[in-house]
Amino acid sequence: MKKQLIIALAISMGAFSFAQKKELRAVEKAIKSSDFAAAKAAATSAEGLLGAMDEKSKAKYYYLLGQALYANGKGSDADVASALENLTKAEGTYGAEITNLKQTISNGLLTKANTAYEKQDYSTASKYFEKSYRVKAKDTVYLYYAAATAVNVQEYDRALVLYDELKSLGYTGIQKQYFATNNETGEEEILDKATRDLYVKAKSHIKPGERMTESKKPEIVKNMALIYVSQGNDDKAIGALQEARAESPNDINLILSEANAHYKMGNIEKFQELLSKATELDPTNPELQYNLGVIAAESDHPVEAKAYYEKAIELDPTYVNAYINISALVLAREEPLITEMNGLGSSKKDDLRYDELREERQNLYREAVPFLSKALEIDTENLSAAKTLMNIYNILGESDKAKGLKAKVEALEGAQ
Known part of the structure; x- marks a missing residue:
């Protein structure tokens, strides 16, 4: 009896294993035929067998389910998000395949982001740029694009969160840039290294070179500061503006923004000090002279105020x-x-x-x-x-x- 029981169990386990493979093959076949509705239905049937699958079969199930949900880019946003979750569960076994598929998904999201951007639908573009970044967290430039486009439509709370994440990641956006001068137009062009070298070899371009791009950090800190200013969050604005000015000490707009924040808080002396600093950096700016005149007038110094106003008129009649x-x-x-x-x-x-x-x-x-x-x-x-x-x-x-x-x-x- 004992021997017969063992044989019976073996036959039962073999049948179960066969059922698993059959369901997974059905999902695979539907995917190869691009019948993603059938693939999702087959994956639903196979889900009931998931608890008894070995690790390799489970990995295959999650990998196939991810493909079925993504549907070669035709899946809904929710399906794509679910696809990525399932793919993550299979990365240990299908590492290379999932890396390639994630790159495809990321490219598809970027295409949607760029399409929305070209239509000036910056809110949608921002969200797709962020989704593309979340697929491959190494591509921080897309997180930067997400923040910048959020600013375009005054989605400031969202932009602040994204900028803060960029700061915590130490993002600078500094890249090596390759360039050469077009012989026909005489204009410098930015190219990838391989293309630049090819053009120079073909003699259509001359004066090849390379340089590092400027850091995006000053811009990020500046935008955060200006958002705080627009929200009336003066304490945070001043802190952020001082940080931004440490990055770009001679940025007139930053000095004026900090001056205005101090003015709103009643710090008139600091406001005047910053305006004077801005005037030193930009002595031909009539607006600065005018603002100094306003402060002098409010401080009951009419003679000085008139001199500032006259200087503003001299610069701009x-x-x-x-x-x-x-x-x-x-x-x-x-x-x-x-x-x-x-x-x-x-x-x-x-x-x-x-x-x-x-x-x-x-x-x-x-x-x-x-x-x-x-x-x-x-x-x-x-x-x-x-x-x-x-x-x-x-x-x-x-x-x-x-x-x-x-x-x-x-x-x-x-x-x-």
């Missing part, structure tokens, strides 16, 4: 806000005059003083007129300048000019 702000500085001097005028009595001495103050006030208006007129000349739809100028002409008794501006003000208000 069409800088409208500089003209308007100079007129504002001039008109601000009337407040103490009005206060004194309102405090005078009715004596002859007070009447004489009142006339002096009124003349002084009108002289301020006359001083402000050229700046407001120039602003309105440059920006003909500047309602604020038009209204202020109209009121000044009324006070000065220049009724014709005031009447002309009244019509302009009404037209501008009607257009709003």
Whole structure:
């Protein structure tokens, strides 16, 4: 009886093994015929036998299931993700085959990413670039592309996560670049080494060379900082901006971004210090001079403020806000005059003083007129300048000019 039992078990195990092989062959056959629906159905049937399979058969099952789900690139995004999970389980046995298949999957995802990018569908492109990276984590450049394209569509939270991952990986993006000059166009072209050498040998290109590309780290840190700024996360923004400036100390935009973050936090002294630094690096930038003027005015230094505004105008004669702000500085001097005028009595001495103050006030208006007129000349739809100028002409008794501006003000208000 004992011998018969052993024989019976042997026959039973042999039948089970045959069933496993039959189901796996069915999956394999369907894949070879590109009938992936049938392959997935056969894989589902074989799944019930998985618990009794040996390691080699299990590896084959996962490898075939991965192929069936990928379906030569026709599988859904969910199927492709599942395919990669199953392929990972078979890597020990089918290492070379899976490496090749993953490369194919990665290339397919890159094709989708590039197609979306060309259509300016940056959100989709970003996600496919990331998926391509996840297939082969060595290709960190695709993670960089994923972050950069996320920024294009203001998906800042996602971009921050990706940039942070790039930082933790120590990504720099530095690569060796091969180049040569095209004889026909006279322009330098970036080529892979083999192609460059071939072209140089064929004498269609000259002056071959190689160089290392610049690091992407400053850009990554800078973008992270600017995202924090846009989100109003000033503390993190300043920390990131300082890190970015350590990478690119003379980047004007970084200095200004940090200056603005300090300004929002009320750190006016630091704001002014950074603006001064930016002005040293870029002395011909009218915007920097204008901003320094604003700070000087807010700090109750009107003489310095006017000098900054005048410098901005010297650098850019069409800088409208500089003209308007100079007129504002001039008109601000009337407040103490009005206060004194309102405090005078009715004596002859007070009447004489009142006339002096009124003349002084009108002289301020006359001083402000050229700046407001120039602003309105440059920006003909500047309602604020038009209204202020109209009121000044009324006070000065220049009724014709005031009447002309009244019509302009009404037209501008009607257009709003």
